[in-house]
Amino acid sequence: MNFRVNWDAMGVAASLACAIHCAILPLLLTSLPVLGINIIENEAFEYFMIFLAFAVGVYSLRHGYKKHHHNSLPIIVFAVGFTGLIAKQIWHQYQIWILPFAVLLIVTAHLMNFRACRVHNHAHEDDCDH
Numbered sequence: 001m002n003f004r005v006n007w008d009a010m011g012v013a014a015s016l017a018c019a020i021h022c023a024i025l026p027l028l029l030t031s032l033p034v035l036g037i038n039i040i041e042n043e044a045f046e047y048f049m050i051f052l053a054f055a056v057g058v059y060s061l062r063h064g065y066k067k068h069h070h071n072s073l074p075i076i077v078f079a080v081g082f083t084g085l086i087a088k089q090i091w092h093q094y095q096i097w098i099l100p101f102a103v104l105l106i107v108t109a110h111l112m113n114f115r116a117c118r119v120h121n122h123a124h125e126d127d128c129d130h
Contacts, residue, residue, distance in 0.1 A: 081105025
């Protein structure tokens with residue numbers, strides 16, 4: 001049996017998990033201190049999610065670019081979205097305005113990459129090594 005990981009789907013899932021985390025977390029603000037859980041403003045968790053989004057994104061977009069479509073637009077959209085993730089860590093007071101656009105751009109980049117991979121299915125150019 002041949003098992004393959006769809007990295008674009010994983011990237012979309014990671015971005016959506018981050019968005020859900022950011023949407024649900026304010027709803028849990030009143031109950032977390034009672035439970036003794038400190039996930040609010042947890043820098044380690046925030047940086048872990050950013051690193052996870054970066055690692056999955058770079059791998060899937062590089063693979064799609066190199067092996068399938070040779071289109072740099074998904075990489076550019078991802079870079080702008082990822083810059084938004086970094087910006088929301090720097091300017092915390094504006095994160096409610098920055099985060100939705102950053103996540104939307106990252107998800108859009110993965111969807112663009114996924115569609116381009118399916119349409120082109122190994123569009124070879126001079127730099128292809130297979």
